[in-house]
Amino acid sequence: MPGFEIFGEEERKQVNDVLETGVLMRYGFDGMRNNHWKAKEFETQFAARMESKYCQLVSSGTSALTIALASAGIGAGDEVIMPTFTFVASFESIMMIGAVPVLVDVDDTLTLSPSAVESAITPKTRCVMPVHMCGSMADLNALKTICERHNLILLEDACQALGGTYNGKPLGSIGDLGCFSFDYVKTITCGEGGGVITNNSDYAINADQYQDHGHDHHGNDRGAETHPTLGYNFRISELNAAVGVAQLQKLDAILEIQKRNYTIMRTALEQVEGITFRRVPEGGVESYSFLNFFLPSESLAKKGHKALSENGVDACFYWYDNNWHYIHGWEHLRNLTSLGKMPQEIKNQLQDLNQMDFSKSDAWISRTISSLIKIAWTEEEVKERAQKMVASLQKILTA
């Protein structure tokens, strides 16, 4: 995910537009801003690119998730189903509004298992939050059917899969709401930033107001605006939005290079007996931000990951032992270690995560290795990398 690999003239020009007027805020100061509305410009262009009616640009992907949940009316004690393999932002965003994360297993797509989702539904369930980890998607047809049957909101976390598609539609645009991150390590970056997309005008209005203290954004006297509901400040600054405007123009070129680099490595690894690949649901096209593969056992995956790093193949991840992306690393969630007192609903309803059986998730994640796909790599460098990967893994698998 290469946002951090690119910062050029185009980004500098957009930032300079903002610096020249000094209007660093996305709202107001109409006379001073020389018609620069970088956040608004990004929103219009991103909504169009994502084939969605509305986009709300905000301060981070994590706040985008919180805003999406809040805008759909989710609150204290409501249950949100999420996967065991994701970034910590999933449960952070849910608990921020007093809602309760319900963790369920992933399958060989490395995303939510639809049957695990179905078994976790209770009368308190309000939302299903699939996370399209590492460039590929959940089985959205199956999840959509479940959500329709039980009248639940489908919220896609597409932070790691910007540019992937499902049945020809952009990931993030298929559920009721979709969220993206534009932090420094995502496919495109604002430095820090996030976005919510939706086709639902009520959710769009709620998101617009909630992320800015409840401001109704009517008229052009900010101080005179009313506040239909309580909100918060999750605004993005114009400087960050300006970087995003430039990066968005580069998205299709980035995706093309990701696909080329992914394909070179995948074709090479397909020749290695014992290596299999993460399942992509029918109708899905990856964003190619990562290449994800399975080794035959946990111990071989651990050895393989070590061998890759010892042989100079950087940017490979073994998530099973990782602090941030798998339930194993989340003692603070399992033990509900918080600075202050947590809402009673969360304390009462949270699963006993130290006792839960997630062996179905373990069976996949313990065998998964993911290689980041960088776009600065030349074709020659990727070929060399692919050969090193093949050699290191073959050695482990035939030992």
Ligand SMILES: *Cc1c(COP(=O)(O)O)cnc(C)c1O
């Ligand atoms: C990065 C990420 C987020 C959070 O985004 P931030 O902008 O860093 O807050 C949420 N979900 C997933 C899957 C992510 O990878």
